[in-house]
Amino acid sequence: MVVSPQDRSRGGTGAWSRWALSLQVFGVVALALLGAVVVTYLATLPALRRRFDLTAVGRNTLDTTLAELVEKLPEPVLVEVFFRPFDYPLTRVGAEAQGRMSELLHVARNQFPTQVKVREHDLTDVAKVSVRMKELDLEEDNVVVVTCGKQKVVLRLLRDIARVDPGNPLVESEPTLEAFRGEEALGMALLRVSIDETPRVLFTVGHGERDLFDLDKPVSLGKLHSALVADGLRADRWDPSASPEVPAETRVIAIVDPQQPFSASEVDTIVRFVESGGRLLVTTTGNERLFGASGSPEALLARFGIAARAGYVAQPIPDGFGGWRMGIEQCGTIVVAGAGLDRRHPITESLWRSEERVGLPNARALAPEGVRPQNSLLVDLLRSPDMSWRDLPQSGGRGDWRFDQRSEEGGPFALSMALAFPPEGLVDATEGERRAARVVALGAPDVLGNDILARNRDYVMNVFNWLSQRDYRLVIRPRETDRRVLDLANTNALTVLNVLAFGVLPGLCAVLGLVVAMSRRR
Amino acid sequence: MSGAWTIYRRELAGLFLSPLAWVLLAIALAFNGFFFVLSVKGFGGDVLASMSFLLGGSYTFWLLVVLLPPLVTMRMFSEEARTGVLEFLLTAPVHDFAVVLGKLLAATTLMAVLWSSALVYGAAAAALGTAPDWTPLLSGVFGATLVSALFCAIGLSISAVTNTPLLAAFFATIANAAILSLPFLDALLALPPGSPLRVMLGHANVITQFQASFVVGALDTKHVLFFLVWTGFFSFLATRVLEARRWW
Incomplete structure (x- = not known):
């Protein structure tokens, strides 16, 4: 798009030529934009998409039993999440269970984007959510609803998915998450909705x-x-x-x-x-x-x-x-x-x-x-x-x-x-x-x-x-949680990290900047 | 593309031999370090959670991503245009794209140095007896570098338009913030689920694209390609703008 000497001799640097060239550039940029959109879209297609789990415990991969169940689904399942914060004293433990279930569903969705659709409902939008809850015949929130065709299974968070130790308010012991069985509950639900029969x-x-x-x-x-x-x-x-x-x-x-x-x-x-x-x-x-x-x-x-x-x-x-x-x-x-x-x-x-x-x-x-x-x-x-x-x-x-x-x-x-x-x-x-x-x-x-x-x-x-012969038994190992925790109470770990992160590294850069500034001055 | 390598070396030397880069790094590292230590305390010493927080799981990360690339790239074309160095560069036997690519790589390298501080924190945690999960940590640094490359490319495009570095930094910051805010349009316009615009906005969600893979320790071709493709697009845009300087 460089203006040639011939163009110049013909007066090609005039306003019209510049506008014509600008149009060409806009056209090329628009084409590039379209190309970028197309490639971005193609990259989302399951056939072309690859995902690698890099974590040591396979945090981003479903258990093989559960994965096989998802692969064998006759049609895609829709998983609808109706989570709302719990009242005290279940607030913290409820949030933990909700977080782990949401993470599990995201893993399932990312691993099987065509088979598993996840819709998280915003329960603050009362009007919209209550309509959907009525359609699904739900009487309570904090549930996960798995639907496949006409089949539907409702999983309750603190019963089917997680088990909570209520603690003891008299000794100020808060409720804790005793067991998380989200994988098993999801597997059972998938098994039940995937069998297309109504006994x-x-x-x-x-x-x-x-x-x-x-x-x-x-x-x-x-x-x-x-x-x-x-x-x-x-x-x-x-x-x-x-x-x-x-x-x-x-x-x-x-x-x-x-x-x-x-x-x-x-x-x-x-x-x-x-x-x-x-x-x-x-x-x-x-x-x-x-x-x-x-x-x-x-x-x-x-x-x-x-x-x-x-x-x-x-x-x-x-x-x-x-x-x-x-x-x-x-x-x-x-x-x-x-x-x-x-x-x-x-x-x-x-x-x-x-x-x-x-x-x-x-x-x-x-x-x-x-x-x-x-x-x-x-x-x-x-x-x-x-x-x-x-x-x-x-x-x-x-x-x-x-x-x-x-x-x-x-x-x-x-x-x-x-x-x-x-x-x-x-x-x-x-x-x-x-x-x-x-x-x-x-x-x-x-x-x-x-x-x-x-x-x-x-x-x-x-x-x-x-x-009615729908007592499916499924044993799925809960996904491992990889916790690597520094002992902050008994070591000087926090002091070391403080000195390194807030002192040594920025200080080193500041000193180098000073050296560069002084050497440039000389 | 040998020209790109030459430009890259020249730009890198220019960056690291100027006090600005070091000052920016010092400030960013202090900021990052402060929030890292805060997150270690907040997560009760959980190294993995703190690393995720540092590399994309927090607003502080996105604040750095919005602010820093414009400051790094603001001078790359506008300052050279103002001082007249750009004339020499454009008449040199180097393709315009090689010029843009060299500058982009140099700016991205500076950002990569910043994000690599997470590896130093990881090594410190390992020395203290709790080693992080290294592969996801490396993928986090890689992802942060990819995001930075995208915002550096945007910064370069805007730097190529103006002759005033501060103006370039200002507009690039606005552009970065606008791109990060795109998904909020969905709520603002109350788009119904499944509407084409909502789907498009979902695909343009930089934060989700990053958090759905790099932050959780997964490498997804969809997300890697997203950042590469859009970095490529903005580099292409910068090249065209640079080219237009010859005749406009």
């Missing part, structure tokens, strides 16, 4: 069972229905008297607190369904006249070697002065935690690990009795505390919530049991675990009711997930 759960009707769609009555199952649908299950009614055969594609049959007996043929149909590899949830009945009678849920359970005992399990209540109180209604609500939860069974293992409690009002005791199916495995899922007792009905029909050592039996008692056995006619033994018939017995139908479902939601959802 069908049928709730029996026609015998006075609880209403599946009613959201108002405290004992109805409307909230349970919503929770099942939100978790990717299909829940519906089935009236065995109207359609005697179990509908096709049924994975689970649920019988919740019937008030009328089932006919013999209905019972046989259900037993046949289970014995051929079906799944069944049965709660005991609250109807004292039906309890244990022919066609009752207890009689059905007896076909699988599980007996329900009369009366309700009760436990003494702390009186606040170091003693115990009996004789009050609250004794009839059993709280199961810790050793009362089976620590190995898929239904209760996660509850035990996260120190959750299950509250069971009006619970009946269950026990193994009679003949069980061959090669079956029966597990006590929930056990009442040692100091519980089986409160027998008095002349008025209800118990007095007082332990009578002469006539009443002391605890602990099984309140929920899980049975698994190979179905009839199974040829391939390796298929046994996958196709095993499964039965869960629950001595307290109120656990599933609208009123207290929220308190027991994890237990209830684990029951349905186990029954």
Whole structure:
């Protein structure tokens, strides 16, 4: 673009020539700008992009199990983050858990930009966020929602992702992060959303069972229905008297607190369904006249070697002065935690690990009795505390919530049991675990009711997930945190760094500058 | 490109044989050192967190990146144009791009010296018994140098436009700050998620591009290319501006 002598002779240095040259330069610069934009865009394409983790502990790389899960996803997943600062005293520990989860999600997004999309919602924008939370059917914040197609899993920060030691305010010990299981929780969520199936759960009707769609009555199952649908299950009614055969594609049959007996043929149909590899949830009945009678849920359970005992399990209540109180209604609500939860069974293992409690009002005791199916495995899922007792009905029909050592039996008692056995006619033994018939017995139908479902939601959802064969087990090693910490308290490290960083290095430069200035002056 | 090497050596000697460079380095190192020690204290002695803070994880880093390159590059063309040295340079048998490249490399070298102080801090921490993770630390220094190269290229382009060094430094600082503030436009304009402008602004986010890889100890071709390409673009712009000086 140098102006040649010929141009000059033609008067090419005039204003017009300069403007023409300027236009050319602008054109070239615009082209260069376009080129830069194109190259920048191309560099973002996953096929052309390479990322290298340079950290010693692989901080920027997902665990191989988790990475394989992401690679095998049938379609991209959207991970939505709804984090808000926790109130005191959980502020610090909550921020730590949020930070680690956000870092994990960034690693996942950077490693698999096409498979994992992460959207962090700004919860200060209340209007926008509340719309989205409503769309996702979320009732609380500090959750991570993993969505893939129609499947959705909600992970709660301080329950599914991180475990917090609450500390002790009396000795000024702050809550601490006891365990971070973000990798495992994310892996489980990916596994669940990636399996494109909606198992069908049928709730029996026609015998006075609880209403599946009613959201108002405290004992109805409307909230349970919503929770099942939100978790990717299909829940519906089935009236065995109207359609005697179990509908096709049924994975689970649920019988919740019937008030009328089932006919013999209905019972046989259900037993046949289970014995051929079906799944069944049965709660005991609250109807004292039906309890244990022919066609009752207890009689059905007896076909699988599980007996329900009369009366309700009760436990003494702390009186606040170091003693115990009996004789009050609250004794009839059993709280199961810790050793009362089976620590190995898929239904209760996660509850035990996260120190959750299950509250069971009006619970009946269950026990193994009679003949069980061959090669079956029966597990006590929930056990009442040692100091519980089986409160027998008095002349008025209800118990007095007082332990009578002469006539009443002391605890602990099984309140929920899980049975698994190979179905009839199974040829391939390796298929046994996958196709095993499964039965869960629950001595307290109120656990599933609208009123207290929220308190027991994890237990209830684990029951349905186990029954519908969605009890995925995944062990992912938590990502290592590389902490290299200088001992500031016992060494002079800080002094050394202070002298070096604030004194030696800048001082050296200042001296050199002085030397240069003086030598230039000479 | 042998001309570029000659220019580079000449510029480097010019920089390090002038008190300005040393004064700038002394101030920047004192500033950096102060915040490094503060971060070591703040993170309870965590060396890795302090190193990340020093190399891109803090506002102090970006403050240096905005302010220092304009001060280093302000004289590179404008002062030479004012004193008439540029005439000789432009008539020398060296391509204009080689001139720009040589000056850019010299300015970037000065910035690299500044960021290399992190290696000295790392060595001190190692001598005190807690060695840092060296590879991410090196990648951090490399990344900081790449960012500096981008802002030096911007500074050179502006220095090529004016004959007044202070004016060049002022406009380059404004330009640097504007580039760093680009992503905030997204919130200011309340752009909906997924809108093309928002996506573009996301790609132009220098801070995110840097923090998503170099600060966390990863080397991502996307981010390396981003800085190389835009440094190249502004160097090209400086070359065209320099060339325009012949006929404008």
